[in-house]
Amino acid sequence: MTLYRSLPWLLVLGLACPVHAEEPAKPAAELRLTEQDAASADLPALIECRQGVREFLSLMPALKDPLRAVALGWQPLPRINQFMTEYRLQQSITVFGHATDRIAFSGGSVMALLDLPDPRPLAARLELETAIDTPEKAMFGREVRSDDLIDPETGEALIESVILSISNVDSHPGKTLVGCNYSLDHMESEEESVPATETSPPSALPSSQDASNAAADR
Numbered sequence: 001m002t003l004y005r006s007l008p009w010l011l012v013l014g015l016a017c018p019v020h021a022e023e024p025a026k027p028a029a030e031l032r033l034t035e036q037d038a039a040s041a042d043l044p045a046l047i048e049c050r051q052g053v054r055e056f057l058s059l060m061p062a063l064k065d066p067l068r069a070v071a072l073g074w075q076p077l078p079r080i081n082q083f084m085t086e087y088r089l090q091q092s093i094t095v096f097g098h099a100t101d102r103i104a105f106s107g108g109s110v111m112a113l114l115d116l117p118d119p120r121p122l123a124a125r126l127e128l129e130t131a132i133d134t135p136e137k138a139m140f141g142r143e144v145r146s147d148d149l150i151d152p153e154t155g156e157a158l159i160e161s162v163i164l165s166i167s168n169v170d171s172h173p174g175k176t177l178v179g180c181n182y183s184l185d186h187m188e189s190e191e192e193s194v195p196a197t198e199t200s201p202p203s204a205l206p207s208s209q210d211a212s213n214a215a216a217d218r
Contacts, residue, residue, distance in 0.1 A: 039072055043103065044093050047112045049144045049180040050162045056110065056182040063105060074103075081171040086113070095178060104177070109165075119176040123166045141165040148187065153205060157187035170179025 041058050046052050062069040063085065073090030080086075080168040092101045095112040102113035116122060119138050123130075128140035141212055145162040161179040 046110050047179050049093050049162050053182045089204045108183050109179050109181040111177045114176045116176035119166045139167040159185050159187050
C-alpha cells in the first residue's frame, strides 16, 4: 500500500514522496509523554534525525520553562526571527562534522545554526533533494524515516515521520540551518494532525499546515 500525505517540511519543499508500508504497524506506546529529563537528550542525534518523536518531546519542559532551559546551560537569545526560538549552548556540539553553540526550535523542528555561508555542499554530501535553489534562497530536504504505528488505546493508525532539512534564512546571513522535523499524523488524513490528549505526544507538535506556514515565511 502506498501512502501519500502532507508532511510539514516536505509540503513546504515540494518533496512529498510515497512511503511504502512494508512492515506491520507497531504499537505507539513508546511515544507517549514521559518524565524523561531534557538533560539526557542527545542534541546532535536529534538534529541529525537519529532519534524519534519521544526523544524530541523530552525537550518540551525546557522549551516551555526558560528557567529549565537556563538550568541546562541554554542561554535564550533575542528573537530576531518570529518563527524560531534560539539558544546559545554552554558547550558546543558537533553536527555533521561542524561545531556550533547555537540551536533553534520551530514547531516540531530542532535545528543547529552552522557557520556555513552556503548550505549547498552540506546538502549534497547528505544527498538531500533540492526544493529551492536561487541566489537568495536554498532549501533541501529528505524524509529519512517513516514508521507506521498503532495507538494501543484507540486503535488508530498513525505515521511517525522524521525529515532532515537544510536551508539558509534572511534573518541569519552567513548561517546554514540544519535540522530535523518530527511529526506524528493520522495515516488516513493528509493534513490533519493528531488530536491533543493527555496521553498523546502530538499535542506538542505542530499541524502540517502550521509548520508549512512557518517554514515558508522564514
